Amino acid sequence: MSDELHELVGAYALGAIDGPEAEAFEAHLETCAECQEELFGLSEVVLELADEGIPEAPARTEAAVSPTTPVGDATVHELPRRSASRWLAAAAAVAGLFFGLWASGVFSEDRVETIASAADVETITLEGESGTVDVVLSNTEAGVALDNANLAALEEPELYVLWVIRHDGDAPEFVGNITEWSDVDKAWDLSVNNVEILAISIEQAPSPTAPSDEIVFVGERRRS
Amino acid sequence: MAGERRQVSAAPDADELRRLVARIAEQDQNAFDELVRRTAGFVTARCTAVIRNRDLTDDAVQRVFVKVWQQAERFDAERGSVIAWLSVISRNTSVDLVRTEERAGQRIQRATLQMTSTSHVLDDHGDALADRSAVAAALAELPEDQRRPIELAFFGDLSYTQVAEELGQPEGTVKSRIRRGMARLAELLEEAR
């Protein structure tokens, strides 16, 4: 049985196993150093394959041995074509993101504290139908933080998203998801020098690239 | 990029990973950074295998590491496998995210499968070989009986059992060919560096 489970490592790496069998393999993986090593070693292949996406149709389809016929009712997730290095860069960016967050203490309350106590801190009160949300920002700390105490709980997949508009007429820029996994107030690293308007919208996870119509809080920065 | 690639392919020492997670359980942020750096590629690959959508994958990877931070103290730092643990969290998180996505009515854009063999594209455009990605070149070097199942599974979004049905081959055979083909692809990519 164990030998059979070793054999699953390739299919598991590709995500080509259904739930129950994936769980059986994961139970095996827990104790099999060989499969752990092998699975880890296949990371790059998976990322490169994802990068490859759907092979482009050949110029002369007739020349292809495998014609462009649908296989059963199978569907495929359309992947953007991008270089594998970019996938890896994205993975590294995640690492960098966390690195930066830790470095700045975002996961502790320190960062909120740092921004809130900066010499040039500004408090902007965002107004909405259900009340107000205070946002603090600091040019020198290059950060924005908010007190999420007044945000009513949402049901998944809904979430609050913070946006900024830098100049009147510019498209809103995504700042961050205001999720509930952290009890601490939220803070983000952001160059805020030219931010003019801040807004919070309710979105469906995952966050979109532009806010929906459901802006629930909005506030304008008073220019000094 | 070379440095990052190496990080992805060389499996970190299991004991070292356990020690990192033990330190994360103590809220050690440096240990967390280190774990992210060593395993972000792996976690991205695990999420990609389930999701196959760039934007959602980024979201999933972040959620995985948030769970790592939150759940580190529940990890058995004496005997547990960090790779297996990350793998389970990645799959569960990705599956949940896809479901959430579907519930939200924002289905991943799906296209009818046009299963065209990469290697035949290469045959047709031999001159363009150098321009093709390393993985396309590697796929082209695989024996047909290993390449087809991998392409069907990954690009066709089929489980290996569905691939077996599609190809009219025994499941065990397909399973083994996928494993051998994937191992060979890893070698070829390594050589191509």
Ligand SMILES: [Zn+2]
């Ligand atoms: Zn094994």
